[in-house]
Amino acid sequence: MATHITAGRGTRPLPDENPCVACEVREFAVCGALDPEELAQLSALMTQVMVEAQGTVLCEGDPATFLFNIVEGTIRVHKLLPDGRRQITGFLYPGDFLGLAVHDSYAYSAEAITDSRLCRFPRDDFYTLMRQMPRLEQRLLGMASNELIEAQDQILLLGRKTAQEKIASFFLMISRRAARRGQPENPIHLPMGRTDIADFLGLTTETVSRTFTQLKTSHVIRLLENSQVLLADQGALSSIAQGQ
Amino acid sequence: MATHITAGRGTRPLPDENPCVACEVREFAVCGALDPEELAQLSALMTQVMVEAQGTVLCEGDPATFLFNIVEGTIRVHKLLPDGRRQITGFLYPGDFLGLAVHDSYAYSAEAITDSRLCRFPRDDFYTLMRQMPRLEQRLLGMASNELIEAQDQILLLGRKTAQEKIASFFLMISRRAARRGQPENPIHLPMGRTDIADFLGLTTETVSRTFTQLKTSHVIRLLENSQVLLADQGALSSIAQGQ
DNA sequence: CGATCTGTTGAAGTGAGTCAATAGTGGTGG
DNA sequence: CCACCACTATTGACTCACTTCAACAGATCG
Numbered sequence: 240m241a242t243h244i245t246a247g248r249g250t251r252p253l254p255d256e257n258p259c260v261a262c263e264v265r266e267f268a269v270c271g272a273l274d275p276e277e278l279a280q281l282s283a284l285m286t287q288v289m290v291e292a293q294g295t296v297l298c299e300g301d302p303a304t305f306l307f308n309i310v311e312g313t314i315r316v317h318k319l320l321p322d323g324r325r326q327i328t329g330f331l332y333p334g335d336f337l338g339l340a341v342h343d344s345y346a347y348s349a350e351a352i353t354d355s356r357l358c359r360f361p362r363d364d365f366y367t368l369m370r371q372m373p374r375l376e377q378r379l380l381g382m383a384s385n386e387l388i389e390a391q392d393q394i395l396l397l398g399r400k401t402a403q404e405k406i407a408s409f410f411l412m413i414s415r416r417a418a419r420r421g422q423p424e425n426p427i428h429l430p431m432g433r434t435d436i437a438d439f440l441g442l443t444t445e446t447v448s449r450t451f452t453q454l455k456t457s458h459v460i461r462l463l464e465n466s467q468v469l470l471a472d473q474g475a476l477s478s479i480a481q482g483q
Numbered sequence: 484m485a486t487h488i489t490a491g492r493g494t495r496p497l498p499d500e501n502p503c504v505a506c507e508v509r510e511f512a513v514c515g516a517l518d519p520e521e522l523a524q525l526s527a528l529m530t531q532v533m534v535e536a537q538g539t540v541l542c543e544g545d546p547a548t549f550l551f552n553i554v555e556g557t558i559r560v561h562k563l564l565p566d567g568r569r570q571i572t573g574f575l576y577p578g579d580f581l582g583l584a585v586h587d588s589y590a591y592s593a594e595a596i597t598d599s600r601l602c603r604f605p606r607d608d609f610y611t612l613m614r615q616m617p618r619l620e621q622r623l624l625g626m627a628s629n630e631l632i633e634a635q636d637q638i639l640l641l642g643r644k645t646a647q648e649k650i651a652s653f654f655l656m657i658s659r660r661a662a663r664r665g666q667p668e669n670p671i672h673l674p675m676g677r678t679d680i681a682d683f684l685g686l687t688t689e690t691v692s693r694t695f696t697q698l699k700t701s702h703v704i705r706l707l708e709n710s711q712v713l714l715a716d717q718g719a720l721s722s723i724a725q726g727q
Numbered sequence: 728c729g730a731t732c733t734g735t736t737g738a739a740g741t742g743a744g745t746c747a748a749t750a751g752t753g754g755t756g757g
Numbered sequence: 758c759c760a761c762c763a764c765t766a767t768t769g770a771c772t773c774a775c776t777t778c779a780a781c782a783g784a785t786c787g
Contacts, residue, residue, distance in 0.1 A: 318639045320726045324643040328520045340631035376620055383627035387584035390634035391572045395562045396639035398570040398685030441642030448735050482564045692767050
């Protein structure tokens with residue numbers, strides 16, 4: 240049966256039955272494809288874990304023992320070069336799945352940006368169950384397909400866009416993803432710091448900061464309190480993101 | 484039943500039965516997962532098409548009517564910005580599948596670099612069949628997973644590597660992929676021109692050319708005739724690719 | 728209230744891009 | 758078979774977008 244581990248056990252009593260039934264992100268997540276019976280089987284494998292801000296979820300090179308489903312919080316996924324250069328390959332939000340691109344060991348590290356709650360599944364058990372649930376496998380294939388499309392957009396961004404275009408594209412991506420989760424698409428919230436944004440866009444913190452200022456000065460965005468950014472002129476932002 | 488269209492019909496008589504049985508790339512391709520019965524069903528959907536060098540396989544934005552399996556030749560997949568900047572997101576070789584990251588319309592264009600032969604499947608029929616063949620779906624999920632891992636490597640390369648590191652990584656990737664297809668891993672063959680390499684690595688042709696010359700001068704590679712490159716010092720190449 | 732961390736701004740440097748000329752390479756036809 | 762053309766690759770000189778290095782400004786917190 241699903242259990243909580245680490246901090247936060249007593250924050251809210253879980254229903255005696257299946258905790259997944261009441262899950263708020265289920266419709267966006269892998270588990271959204273399952274019927275109640277299948278959901279019960281999957282939840283039987285599941286352990287909920289809390290990871291506090293800046294904590295590690297998994298490490299590049301470690302044996303891939305677990306797969307995760309993000310329920311609350313924001314996760315950053317990154318790869319490192321031996322000399323310490325870092326590339327963030329993605330930010331994960333509630334409903335996102337962590338472990339699609341996994342073989343025997345993790346090819347990337349993942350850390351929590353904010354305090355986060357995740358559903359954790361033993362990889363082997365998950366795969367076994369997947370073999371028995373075509374709908375689960377189809378859903379994962381669909382999610383993998385989406386991630387590939389996003390990865391190719393990111394490849395275009397990194398290979399061919401200027402700093403301004405990268406930042407504008409980034410704002411729009413965050414906005415679109417918030418909308419997909421049913422949250423307001425504007426203003427957007429940026430839980431990650433300038434360094435994370437820089438390492439995601441292949442820039443430096445200084446360039447990110449300067450570009451924010453430029454967009455602010457030209458009234459395309461406005462920086463609000465609490466790491467919120469108002470997209471004041473979405474048309475202009477779209478134009479910039481696509482290179483005019 | 485499978486048929487040839489366009490040029491090349493008479494090059495070699497197909498067996499009367501299932502042409503896929505004798506296919507040389509089947510073990511590397513999607514179809515490698517199927518039993519003879521399933522293979523026959525899949526091949527019933529299939530049409531072989533020839534695309535000559537520089538010809539178009541599919542166009543970004545077009546309705547995604549077909550999926551493809553590369554049998555012979557090399558394909559480049561790219562995305563364009565409105566002003567014409569191009570990013571090549573991948574090179575496809577025999578055994579590779581074209582259409583994993585596809586929704587209703589193609590999110591990229593694909594062109595043949597050399598004369599190519601492809602197996603073409605109507606997308607809807609392919610998906611229908613996939614629902615009935617768990618092994619096909621599993622295989623596709625595995626291939627999507629591999630592609631995601633490669634995409635993340637490419638993201639690291641584009642975001643954080645220098646020109647030298649990009650070129651060195653590129654040589655090693657081509658070498659590794661040749662080995663995976665059972666071809667010699669050294670010397671490598673580069674069917675694509677400098678412009679393609681530049682647009683794949685987020686560089687210009689000039690920088691690609693200069694970097695080739697640097698690596699040649701430092702005896703890490705040697706340029707042979709017929710677009711072949713000898714990786715003279717693979718250790719040095721690996722060191723460079725990872726940033727020393 | 729100082730200490731620490733994150734973000735912003737300034738000044739100077741540089742890796743790769745741009746522009747331009749030259750050198751191969753392969754194809755075609757007289 | 759060679760002369761010509763078109764195209765791709767190489768090399769050189771110069772420029773620039775972004776980085777690097779450095780100083781400073783806010784926020785957060787014990």
